[in-house]
Amino acid sequence: MILVTKFFRLIAAAFYRIAYKFHHKFCLRPQPQLRIPVVIVGSYLAGGAGKTPFTIWLAKYFQEQGKKIAILCHNAAWDEFLLLKRELQLDLAQNLHTTLQSNTQPIMHEISVLATKNRYATAKEIQDKFDIAICDDGFEDTRFTGAIRFCLDWQEPPTSWTRLLPSGPFRSLKQDHNENGIIHLDCFNANTPDIHFFIESITNFTPGNPLTAEIICGLGAPKRFIEDVYAFGNRFGIAIQNSITRPDHDRHFSQIIESELSKDKDIIISQKDACRLPQALLTHPKLHVTIQKMTITNRTMGIIHRVTNKQTTQPH
Numbered sequence: 001m002i003l004v005t006k007f008f009r010l011i012a013a014a015f016y017r018i019a020y021k022f023h024h025k026f027c028l029r030p031q032p033q034l035r036i037p038v039v040i041v042g043s044y045l046a047g048g049a050g051k052t053p054f055t056i057w058l059a060k061y062f063q064e065q066g067k068k069i070a071i072l073c074h075n076a077a078w079d080e081f082l083l084l085k086r087e088l089q090l091d092l093a094q095n096l097h098t099t100l101q102s103n104t105q106p107i108m109h110e111i112s113v114l115a116t117k118n119r120y121a122t123a124k125e126i127q128d129k130f131d132i133a134i135c136d137d138g139f140e141d142t143r144f145t146g147a148i149r150f151c152l153d154w155q156e157p158p159t160s161w162t163r164l165l166p167s168g169p170f171r172s173l174k175q176d177h178n179e180n181g182i183i184h185l186d187c188f189n190a191n192t193p194d195i196h197f198f199i200e201s202i203t204n205f206t207p208g209n210p211l212t213a214e215i216i217c218g219l220g221a222p223k224r225f226i227e228d229v230y231a232f233g234n235r236f237g238i239a240i241q242n243s244i245t246r247p248d249h250d251r252h253f254s255q256i257i258e259s260e261l262s263k264d265k266d267i268i269i270s271q272k273d274a275c276r277l278p279q280a281l282l283t284h285p286k287l288h289v290t291i292q293k294m295t296i297t298n299r300t301m302g303i304i305h306r307v308t309n310k311q312t313t314q315p316h
Contacts, residue, residue, distance in 0.1 A: 013167035031143040038147040042139020047220015049152040055136040073136040075115035082275035194300040199232045200293040207236040213266035218246035
């Protein structure tokens, strides 16, 4: 049975590869470079690489430089759109509160989050209104000529079509891209990753107080999230009973959570998954949301500053 499943996945991966090549040849031809810098945050992985948290970090980084920023995400990724809006609006609210407390002028610059089916067309349409456009994903969109492309790597880029969807976790191969135009950021090196993602805390939980819970997640890389929760739990005394995985961008996620909470279970979910839930569920005392943080090495900061500052300071 396993061999049969693997065989059909390979056939599906071959069809995916043909469709991918056809789509790029006829629909994603390189277009004229836009007048504003475009930064693309992507990955060879189909999901779960940490693109949205890094996009949020970049938006704040450019905001500190006084830039007017447009963040473009695909409208199918509605939960990522909500996460971007919530995280950035929260940050702006905290900025304003701090400013009012200190009686100084607010240092706030506009950040707009736009959901679209066509990132290039939208970027072209709004290029006179912003200083920079950041694409949350869009790594495969070859219409963006001259864009800064960050690739978040969790393993070496694939070179064989047998590792493509649904046979593997990847959307494209290394040879599909101009490697000279990609800035690779290592997220998987155990000792010195360029970006380190980790769970800082969990809501409705005080370290030292015993907690037994199950994990429910609808992410592109559920295994990594589950491992991170287990690691956090081992440090702070959380016993994990079970884990339930759902599809990425699952529109039935709210019903699943409500059903499990009705069984009087404590449930741990991600910040992205929390965006799918109504306020009534978010305030439930047995729902625990992981708060993810990331650290960036000084070397990586230098790379980001060098490649982005070169383009964003040029007149357009």
